[in-house]
Amino acid sequence: MRSALFKSPSILVMVGLLTACGGKKDDQKQAAPPPTAVSVAKATKQTATYYDNYPATVTALREVEIQPQVSGNITGIFFDDGQRVRRGQKLYSIDPQQYRASYDQAVANLNVQKANLARAQKDADRYTTLAQQDAIARQVLDNSTAELEAAKRQVDAAQAGIRQVGTNLKYTTIFAPMDGTIGISQVRLGAAVGPGGAVPLNVVSQDDPISVDIQVDESDISRFLMLQSQKNNSRDSTFVFELPGGERYKYPGKIQIVDRAVDPQTGTIRVRVSFPNPEHRLRVGLNGNLRIRNSTNQPQLLIPYQAVTEQMSEYFVYVVGDSSKVTQKKVTLGSRINEKVIVKDGLKEGEVVVTEGTQKVREGAKVKVSNERKSE
Template identity: 30%
Template sequence: MKNQVERLWLVGMFISCLVLSGCKEAPQAQMETTYEVMTLAPTDRVLLSNYSATIRGRQDIEIYPQVGGTLTKVCVTEGQRVKSGQALFIIDQVPYEAALQTALANVEAAKASLATSQLTYDSKQELYKQNVVSEFDLSTAKNSLLAAKAQLAQAKAQEVSARNNLSYTVVKSPADGVVGTLPYRVGALVSASLPEPLTTVSDNSDMYVYFSLTENQLLGLIRQYGSKDEALKQMPEIDLQLNDRSAYPQKGRIETISGVIDRNTGTVSLRAVFPNENGLLHSGGAGNVILPVQKTDALVIPQVATYEIQDKVYVFKVVDGKAQSAHVQVTRVNGGKEYIVDNGLQAGDRIVTEGVGLLREGTPIREKTTSEPVVTDNQTKEE
C-alpha cells in the first residue's frame, strides 16, 4: 500500500512538472514584441494659438455734463439701449432760463442803443455838410455808432451762450448704444469737473477685441505675408473664446496692428472686430482670441510617440534596428494630440509611435507589418 502511494505521488509530481514546463514555454513564443514605426515627412498644419483679450464697444463714450446744477430727472435706466440725441439726464433749468431772458433783454437794449446812435450819426452827417458841426463831432458820433454795434454783437453772443447753456441742461446721448451704470441720482449736484461720468454709452453693434503679440510673433507674421498691410488683408478669420470657455458663434477679423512696440512688455497691440447682433458681448469683458497660423513643410508627430523627463520631450528614433532616445523641441497642435517638431528631428527619420513608455535605450525594434498573421479564436481552438 505504501509503495502504491509513493508511485501515485511520483506520477503527480511528473504531471505537475509537465504542466509547469508547458506554462513557461507558452510566453516564450510571445517575448518578441513588434512596434509601430513612422517615417517623418513634411506636411502642412494650422496652428491655433490662444491670446488673452479684452472686449470693448466700438464706442465707449463717457458722458459728462457741460453745465453745473442739480439733477432734476434721470431719463434712462442702466442697460437701456438708446439712440443718438435721446435725452439721458435733465439738469435744473431755472437759472439758465433766467440767464437766457437776461441775454434777450440785453439784445433789445443794445438794438435800441444802436438805433439811437445811428440817428445821431445821420444827424451829424447832415449838420457837417452844412458846416454846423465840426469834424470832431462827426467822428465822435461815428465812434458811438460803432460802439453800439459792438454792444449788440456782444449781447447776441451772450444770447447764443445762454441758449447753449440752457440746451446743455438736457444731457443727450451722442451715439446709439447701451447705457452703463448710473452713479448719480435725482437731486445730486453735478458739474463738468465730476470725478466720474454721469454714465457711459457703449456702441455694442460691433465689438472691438484687443490682444497682443510678441515682437518675434509680429516679425513672423510680416515674413509670412510680406508686410503688415498684406497680413491684415490675407490673415484668415479668427475665433473668440468667451470667459466661460464657450466658443463665440461668430468669427471676427483683425482690423489694425499697432506700429509701436510697448517697451515695457515687448508686445504689439492688435484690434479685431466681431459682430454683436445678439448682444452676447459686453464692453469690459474678457476672453481669448484663437488665431490660426498656417505652418508649411512641418514635421508632425503624434503625442503618444513622445515621453517627458523633467519637462523635456523625448522620442525614440530607430537607428540600426534599435531604439535611440532623442530630445526634441515641439509645439502643441490639434488640442495637444499632435506636436510640430521645431528642433531635434529631420525629414526621413524613423520614430517609434507606440509603447514608448516601456522602451529602453538600445531595445531592438521589430516593426509591425500589415502582412503579419492575425491569430483568431477559431485558429487557437483548432490548434
C-alpha cells in the same frame, strides 16, 4: 618527485574552479536585458492647417463717457439701466432754472444794446448831414462816429453773451452721443454734479459690431498686417472666438486695427478683431479665447504629440536609430494640431520616434518595435 605528483591534482582542481568562476562572470556580463517593446511613428512633412490660440477680451469699438458740462442737480433720468439707446435720445436733465434766468438776462441786455445802436446810428446820420453843410464842428461828427462803432461792439458782445448762456442752458439736457448700450447710472435724482468729475454719469458703448482685443508678439506683426489687408469673406472662419466654457461664437471676425506701437516692456502689440453682435451676446469685459487659423503653404514636420516628453520646460523625443537603439533628442515645438504637433527644430523628416513606452526606455536602450505608423 612524489610530492610534486601529489600536488598536481590540487593545482588542477583550483585552476578548474577559477576557470568555472570566470566563465560565470563572463556569462553574466554577456547576458543583456531583452529589448523594450515600444510603439513608434515616423516624422513626416505635411501642409498644416491649425489654429493659434490667444487670450482675448471683449471691448467696445467705440465707447463714450457721459460727463456733465454744467453744474447743478439731476432733475431727470430718462432711460433704464443697460438698455439700448439711440443717438440724440434724452438721457439726463440738470436743473435749468439758473441758466434760463441768465439767458433771459442776456437777451434783455442785447435788446438794450440794440436800442443804443439805433440811437447812435441816428446821431451819426444827422451829424454827417450837418457836417456836409458845415453846420457843426468836425469833432462832433468824429465823436458820433466813434459812439456808433462802440454801440456796434456792445451789440456783438451781447450776442456772444447770449450764445454762451444759451450753450449752458442747452447742456442742462444730456443726449445720447451714439447708438449703443448704456450702463448703470452712477448718479440718482437730486445728485449734485459738475464738469470734471472723477466718475462719469454713465457710459455708452457701441456693441454691434463689437471687438475682441489680443496681444501678439512683435515678430507676428507682418502676418497680422497681411491678414488685415486681405479681403474679408463673410463666411471665412480665420478668426473664431470661444466664449468662456469653450462654446464657439457663431459669427466670424475680421481684423479692425493693428495698434500703432509695440509695448517696449512686453514686446507685444495689440490687435483688435471685430465681430457682428446682433444678438448682443458679447459684452464688454468678457474674457475668452481667440482662435486664428494658420494655414501654411510650406509643409511642416509633424509627429504625434504623445511622443513628446517635457523636462524642466524643455521638450524631448526618443529617436530609434541603428541597431534599434534609442537616442533622446531635444526638439523645438510649434503649434499643436489635434493629436499631432509641429516640430520646428531638432528632428529630421523620416526619423522614427517612440510614441508608446517612453517611460520604459533610457538613452542607448535597445527597443523592439511592436507597431509602426506614419504621423498622418
